[in-house]
Amino acid sequence: MWEAIGFYALAIFLIYFAFQTITVPNPIHSALYLVLTMVGLSAAFFNLGAQFIAGVQMIVYAGAVMVLFVMVLMLFDLKAEIRAFSQGLFSGGLKVMSAALLAGLAIGAANSSVAILDKPVEAARAPADVTRQLGLLLYTKYLFAFEALGLLLLVVAVGVVAVSRIRGGTHAQR
Amino acid sequence: MLSADNFLHIGLAHYIFLSGILFSFGMIAVLMRKNVIVMLMGIELMLNAVNLSFIAFSKESGNLNGHIMVFFVMTIAAAEAGVGLALAVAIYKKFHEVNIRFFEHLRG
Numbered sequence: 001m002w003e004a005i006g007f008y009a010l011a012i013f014l015i016y017f018a019f020q021t022i023t024v025p026n027p028i029h030s031a032l033y034l035v036l037t038m039v040g041l042s043a044a045f046f047n048l049g050a051q052f053i054a055g056v057q058m059i060v061y062a063g064a065v066m067v068l069f070v071m072v073l074m075l076f077d078l079k080a081e082i083r084a085f086s087q088g089l090f091s092g093g094l095k096v097m098s099a100a101l102l103a104g105l106a107i108g109a110a111n112s113s114v115a116i117l118d119k120p121v122e123a124a125r126a127p128a129d130v131t132r133q134l135g136l137l138l139y140t141k142y143l144f145a146f147e148a149l150g151l152l153l154l155v156v157a158v159g160v161v162a163v164s165r166i167r168g169g170t171h172a173q174r
Numbered sequence: 175m176l177s178a179d180n181f182l183h184i185g186l187a188h189y190i191f192l193s194g195i196l197f198s199f200g201m202i203a204v205l206m207r208k209n210v211i212v213m214l215m216g217i218e219l220m221l222n223a224v225n226l227s228f229i230a231f232s233k234e235s236g237n238l239n240g241h242i243m244v245f246f247v248m249t250i251a252a253a254e255a256g257v258g259l260a261l262a263v264a265i266y267k268k269f270h271e272v273n274i275r276f277f278e279h280l281r282g
Contacts, residue, residue, distance in 0.1 A: 015196070027209055027211055027212055037222070041222050065251070068259060072211065072259045075266075076262075085207060103197055110194075134245075153249065
């Protein structure tokens with residue numbers, strides 16, 4: 001009963017914040033609403049028994065990534081946009097409908113696959129145990145993926161420096 | 175089908191539904207907004223929606239592989255945000271505006 005009330009309250013908040021994120025004309029407000037969405041998602045992860053992921057979500061997304069977004073926005077000194085959305089009522093409706101169609105397809109497919117999933121093994125693990133098992137899995141079975149990810153981050157760091165040094169890019173004046 | 179039990183017993187389907195709604199919001203932001211940075215935020219929203227469904231499925235099946243995948247997705251998303259913002263800075267340096275309509279014709 002209380003679980004249901006908590007879930008619906010969280011879902012309403014999440015949907016409201018996400019809707020505000022994509023509709024407010026001022027990009028800074030949009031970023032701040034996205035921070036609230038991230039915090040709500042972190043609460044949802046906590047509900048689902050993923051305490052470590054919830055903490056990482058708070059630190060990495062709400063902490064680091066969104067602060068980066070807000071800093072870049074402040075660098076640009078943007079005002080609220082007069083035309084925040086792309087023009088064209090017909091194409092806009094088409095875009096919304098295609099997004100809704102994709103979401104409906106995904107939800108339908110997932111719902112029909114819920115029935116054929118194996119029943120949960122009912123592992124009421126302690127939070128510390130989840131984190132410990134996560135670490136064990138990450139450094140044994142997924143060690144290669146972990147190292148590849150580190151290499152990817154190095155390449156991205158070099159690439160970002162290279163991209164931010166270009167002058168004009170494809171629109172360079174000649 | 176729509177009984178009180180379906181509303182009161184929160185299961186996998188509810189979280190999948192929430193995840194689908196959030197994903198479609200992110201997709202609408204990418205398709206319809208004109209500001210490059212808000213489009214990047216839409217991408218972040220989509221990645222987070224997928225993370226939610228990963229965690230929900232992971233809880234349902236009782237193993238931790240979904241958690242590992244979420245970990246990787248978060249790392250990739252942070253890298254993607256860095257590259258995207260660097261591109262936005264490059265666009266701003268040229269046009270003094272981050273509207274996508276200035277950047278739709280790529281010239282070589």
